[in-house]
Amino acid sequence: MEKPVVDSTQTDELWTSVLSEIELQVSKPNFITWFKNSKLIENRDGVALIALPNNFAKEWVESKYHKLILGSLRSVNGSTKNIEYVVEGSLSQKVISRRRRNIVQSEPDEKQLAFQEMRVDPETNLNPKYSLDSFIVGGFNELAYTAAMAIVEDVGHKYNPLFIYGGVGLGKTHLIQGIGNEVRRLSNNEVGVKYVTSEKFTNDVIWAIRNRRVEDIKKNYRNVDVLIIDDIQFLGGKEMTQQEFFHTFNALHENNKQIIISSDRPPSSIATLEERLRSRFEGGMVADISFPEYESRLAIAKSKLQDRGIMLEDKILEIVAKKVQNNIREIEGILNKLVFHQITYKRPLDLITAEQIISEVTNKSITRATPNQIIKTVGNFFEISPNELVGRSRSKEYVKPRQIAMYLLRELLNMSYPDIASKVGKRDHTTAIYACKKVSREVSSDNDLSQKIIMIKDDVNKIG
Amino acid sequence: MKIIILKSNFKSGLDAVGKTLGVNTNLPILSNVLIQTENNKIKFSTTNLEVAVTKIVSGKIIEDGSLTIPFSLLSNIINNINTERINLESKDNNLVIKTDNYEATIQGIDKNEYPIIPTIEGEKETLDVKTSFLKDGLSKTIVAAEVSDLRPEISGVLFWIEQKSFRLVATDSFRLSEYTFPSGQYKNGFSEEKKVTVPMRTAQEVLRIAGEDEDLKISVDETQILFATESMEIISRTIEGDFPDYQSIIPKEHDTRVIVDREELINGVKLASSFSGRGSELTLKTKNQKVVEIHSSDSSLGGNKYLISAKIEGPDTDIIYNWQFLLDGLKSDSSKEVLLELNGEEKPTTIKTPSGSSHFYILMPIRP
Numbered sequence: 001m002e003k004p005v006v007d008s009t010q011t012d013e014l015w016t017s018v019l020s021e022i023e024l025q026v027s028k029p030n031f032i033t034w035f036k037n038s039k040l041i042e043n044r045d046g047v048a049l050i051a052l053p054n055n056f057a058k059e060w061v062e063s064k065y066h067k068l069i070l071g072s073l074r075s076v077n078g079s080t081k082n083i084e085y086v087v088e089g090s091l092s093q094k095v096i097s098r099r100r101r102n103i104v105q106s107e108p109d110e111k112q113l114a115f116q117e118m119r120v121d122p123e124t125n126l127n128p129k130y131s132l133d134s135f136i137v138g139g140f141n142e143l144a145y146t147a148a149m150a151i152v153e154d155v156g157h158k159y160n161p162l163f164i165y166g167g168v169g170l171g172k173t174h175l176i177q178g179i180g181n182e183v184r185r186l187s188n189n190e191v192g193v194k195y196v197t198s199e200k201f202t203n204d205v206i207w208a209i210r211n212r213r214v215e216d217i218k219k220n221y222r223n224v225d226v227l228i229i230d231d232i233q234f235l236g237g238k239e240m241t242q243q244e245f246f247h248t249f250n251a252l253h254e255n256n257k258q259i260i261i262s263s264d265r266p267p268s269s270i271a272t273l274e275e276r277l278r279s280r281f282e283g284g285m286v287a288d289i290s291f292p293e294y295e296s297r298l299a300i301a302k303s304k305l306q307d308r309g310i311m312l313e314d315k316i317l318e319i320v321a322k323k324v325q326n327n328i329r330e331i332e333g334i335l336n337k338l339v340f341h342q343i344t345y346k347r348p349l350d351l352i353t354a355e356q357i358i359s360e361v362t363n364k365s366i367t368r369a370t371p372n373q374i375i376k377t378v379g380n381f382f383e384i385s386p387n388e389l390v391g392r393s394r395s396k397e398y399v400k401p402r403q404i405a406m407y408l409l410r411e412l413l414n415m416s417y418p419d420i421a422s423k424v425g426k427r428d429h430t431t432a433i434y435a436c437k438k439v440s441r442e443v444s445s446d447n448d449l450s451q452k453i454i455m456i457k458d459d460v461n462k463i464g
Numbered sequence: 465m466k467i468i469i470l471k472s473n474f475k476s477g478l479d480a481v482g483k484t485l486g487v488n489t490n491l492p493i494l495s496n497v498l499i500q501t502e503n504n505k506i507k508f509s510t511t512n513l514e515v516a517v518t519k520i521v522s523g524k525i526i527e528d529g530s531l532t533i534p535f536s537l538l539s540n541i542i543n544n545i546n547t548e549r550i551n552l553e554s555k556d557n558n559l560v561i562k563t564d565n566y567e568a569t570i571q572g573i574d575k576n577e578y579p580i581i582p583t584i585e586g587e588k589e590t591l592d593v594k595t596s597f598l599k600d601g602l603s604k605t606i607v608a609a610e611v612s613d614l615r616p617e618i619s620g621v622l623f624w625i626e627q628k629s630f631r632l633v634a635t636d637s638f639r640l641s642e643y644t645f646p647s648g649q650y651k652n653g654f655s656e657e658k659k660v661t662v663p664m665r666t667a668q669e670v671l672r673i674a675g676e677d678e679d680l681k682i683s684v685d686e687t688q689i690l691f692a693t694e695s696m697e698i699i700s701r702t703i704e705g706d707f708p709d710y711q712s713i714i715p716k717e718h719d720t721r722v723i724v725d726r727e728e729l730i731n732g733v734k735l736a737s738s739f740s741g742r743g744s745e746l747t748l749k750t751k752n753q754k755v756v757e758i759h760s761s762d763s764s765l766g767g768n769k770y771l772i773s774a775k776i777e778g779p780d781t782d783i784i785y786n787w788q789f790l791l792d793g794l795k796s797d798s799s800k801e802v803l804l805e806l807n808g809e810e811k812p813t814t815i816k817t818p819s820g821s822s823h824f825y826i827l828m829p830i831r832p
Contacts (some may be wrong), residue, residue, distance in 0.1 A: 030489040033513075054701050055582035055688055056513045057485065063580060089704035111831040112786055113810060114637040115713045122617055122705060340719070345770040345779075461756040 015040035020070045023299050033061050039088070046081040048073055051088040058085050093229060105266030124184065125195040130177035136303055141171060144287040148179050151258060155183055155191065155226060159285035161249075161259035164267050166289030167454045170316045171327035172262040175289070176228050179260060183226055193226040198234035202241045209240065217244060226258040232281075233263045237272040246277055253280075265455050271383055290447070292328065297321040301331055316354040323358050326454070334361050369460050371423045373408055377459045378405040381452070390425035404453065406432050407439035412460065465499075465529025465554040465596070467506060471542065473521040474550060477508035478539050480519035480673045480696060485535055486512040491579075493532060498578050499552075499559075500530030508536065509581060515666045515700035516581045517673065530575040533559050541568055550671045582699060583620040584690045590681040591625055593650035595674040595693060601632045601643040602671050604823050605794045606690035608641035609634035609664045621667045623682070623689070624707075625658040625728050633710060639789050640710060644822040661707050666700035673698070714828060715812050718805035720778030723818055724756050730794050732770035736760040737787040739768050745830055746787045750776050758778060760787070784830040794826035 018040070023031050037053040040060070050069070052058045057240040061069070062085045073080040115302045122125045132152070135143045144166075162179075164172050180193045201221075208217045221227060227248070235242050252259055263270065266288070267281040291298065298321040305312060316338065323329045337357055342349040369377075372386070379386045382401040389401055402424060410421045410432075442452045478497065486494025498509040504525055509518040531554045538559075547563040554560070554572070561568040602621065602720065610618040614636070622633040630645040630652060649799050670691050678693040683832075684702075691698045736746040741762030749757040753776045761767025783806060794802060799817040806813050815825040 029492075033491045037531065054513060055699075056516075056579050059580035059582050089687055089701060109745060109786060109830050111743070112638055113828040113831055115635070115640070115710075115812070115826075115828060118635070118637045118708050118710070118713070120708065122615070122708075 011040045048083045124193045126180045129290045130174045132182045136300045140292045141289040152182050156256040156258040161284035163261045163286045164280045165263040169327035170289045176400040190225040194224045195228040197230045205241045205244045221248045228260045230262045232261050236270050403435035406435040410436045466527035469523035477519045477521045481508050481510040481517045484517045485509045490557045496532035497535045498532045501528045518697040531572045532578045533572040584683045586683045589653045595678045595680045597649040604643045605632045605634040605641040607792045608639045610636040620661045620663040622661050622707040639827040661703040711723045720806040722804040724774035728772045734760040744786045749782045
């Protein structure tokens with residue numbers, strides 16, 4: 001059972017009364033220097049944990065005032081038997097100033113550009129470039145967007161948690177960070193928001209366990225009003241992290257704190273995700289972002305160009321929108337190339353050159369994976385072993401993945417049918433032909449299947 | 465305490481600790497220097513409660529002891545004494561200074577009232593590096609660190625120590641400098657990765673005080689870093705908060721490559737700076753794959769143009785920079801030629817040495 005988070009007002013009050021006793025016994029300069037910015041973190045099981053702003057204060061207080069503090073504590077709270085001292089740098093006052101020190105440096109020009117990546121707000125970890133204003137809404141993400149807006153209006157009480165999933169480069173991070181930024185803006189930065197990638201969360205958990213600072217995780221992740229966590233599929237198979245996330249989730253949810261999660265696949269498709277987490281994710285609002293339709297792709301391309309203040313012929317944008325179907329990031333990449341070309345050669349880009357550039361890029365995705373790697377990846381996705389996938393069994397649970405594997409070997413590696421058939425269990429080449437045709441047909445009509453294929457392709461690309 | 469010390473050693477001790485006095489009016493003892501004897505050496509220490517500097521010098525110890533003395537008064541005396549041998553003796557809480565023809569008594573304060581200088585306890589793991597190498601790396605990076613306190617997590621130099629690499633990184637969000645120590649220059653005794661940001665002040669003190677060719681040991685705990693050599697110890701708080709993940713800033717590709725004589729380019733930048741007016745702007749232009757042109761102008765001053773021949777690959781381009789930032793980058797290395805990798809007028813420019821060494825400087829332009 002989780003111990004309840006210690007009520008901090010109690011300890012603050014306790015410390016205030018201890019400090020007022022100490023103040024009477026210590027000279028004013030000493031009191032101000034050593035005890036200001038000190039804090040009683042907790043007083044549990046007879047041990048008081050006192051935090052000081054720097055090591056000098058810790059050394060001094062520990063060696064000169066230990067008995068005094070202990071006596072004071074015991075007179076207010078008899079159970080205290082001992083004191084431990086730690087340093088918490090965050091307690092020292094942050095002097096916000098533009099001190100120039102000794103360096104002669106003229107004020108940077110207001111047109112001086114800064115590193116994009118560093119405009120992130122260190123407290124929330126949100127990047128200001130992800131705003132809901134710049135988020136293009138279309139049929140493919142309307143549900144997710146509507147849920148997002150509802151949350152912004154009523155944080156913590158509308159859809160909690162919000163689980164958004166979809167393939168790579170479709171705007172998930174943009175949307176979830178957008179919610180965070182909007183909530184901050186509307187509340188004048190009062191509402192506490194924290195954005196974190198699952199990778200960072202995992203690293204933090206591991207570090208905390210190794211260094212026995214699990215309290216830090218609680219402090220960092222539970223003292224927020226909105227927790228936004230990206231790429232939760234990363235937690236699959238990581239027991240300890242899932243455990244910690246479970247506790248974090250509950251602590252927040254119980255207090256109506258908003259949780260927003262993104263993933264590249266729905267909760268049901270995340271392999272080795274604890275059932276209790278899966279059910280919690282599914283208990284809120286699950287919204288997918290699928291592939292943008294042509295109109296949306298065109299609108300996105302236009303919007304990105306507008307941001308950069310550059311003009312390209314409409315016809316060119318139409319080709320981009322037509323050719324790049326699966327990934328908004330790819331659209332951005334191609335636009336960059338086209339724009340660069342136009343700037344460098346100082347001439348408006350013509351249609352033919354544009355087409356050339358676009359086809360160069362779209363044809364570049366050659367997979368570097370081996371057939372065995374593809375088979376293994378498909379197997380992993382469906383949670384069956386490669387042996388079972390290429391094996392003789394004809395039960396449905398193996399046939400489906402087998403056919404998908406053959407389809408991918410054809411699509412990604414352009415292997416011949418006899419080669420494919422041979423690789424996937426020494427079968428007849430007609431089996432391979434049939435499998436590829438079947439999957440190909442189904443992909444265009446079955447959205448769920450096509451999503452799965454995209455996810456598997458992503459997994460394959462991650463190997464290369 | 466009773467010691468005999470040479471003036472040069474005394475001065476060296478005072479100079480080393482002179483910049484880390486506390487200006488905390490609540491605790492006047494912080495403007496004193498602590499003088500104490502230990503292991504047959506004389507130690508001078510000062511602290512401002514963020515960093516403490518100790519300088520260790522030789523002398524003749526007749527009687528062990530310690531005392532804290534107002535720094536500026538002491539410093540004034542020592543600077544003006546003209547004999548080599550100086551006798552120091554503590555009598556009650558006074559320091560008596562005696563030479564052949566001079567005697568002074570200064571009121572001091574007992575050591576017990578002086579803050580306890582922290583140590584890094586129990587941590588036996590260190591990174592060992594020669595002071596010259598560390599100073600080289602620091603001087604190349606510190607110039608890019610954030611000067612104000614607006615973004616505390618970058619107001620220092622990041623020391624990033626991994627199993628197989630040791631790097632220093634600094635940035636102020638307009639430029640970034642990274643230095644990787646060649647593996648033969650240090651020995652990493654840490655069993656875990658360490659990522660600590662050292663406050664700029666502290667890094668400046670290390671640069672200023674560390675000797676030329678001494679063995680230096682770096683130790684680290686959760687909130688502090690210690691730089692120790694035989695003749696000095698600097699212990700400082702490290703900055704709370706994570707240094708930003710900067711890897712994504714490093715450009716992976718570039719459009720135009722320029723190799724040009726470094727001194728010439730520095731010259732050009734310095735000349736152009738006189739005409740750059742309030743915005744500190746200058747423009748760097750590449751022409752015809754052969755020439756780099758630096759120009760700047762201001763409506764009230766006039767303008768100038770400087771041409772340098774260069775080896776250029778890639779399309780002609782035109783970029784505006786803050787001349788000081790550009791100069792900092794050019795001066796942070798000393799190879800004869802400098803390599804500039806340009807990425808257009810709104811993306812970062814990288815400055816390196818052509819042999820692709822361990823150091824690079826990335827700079828954001830000024831919007832056209």
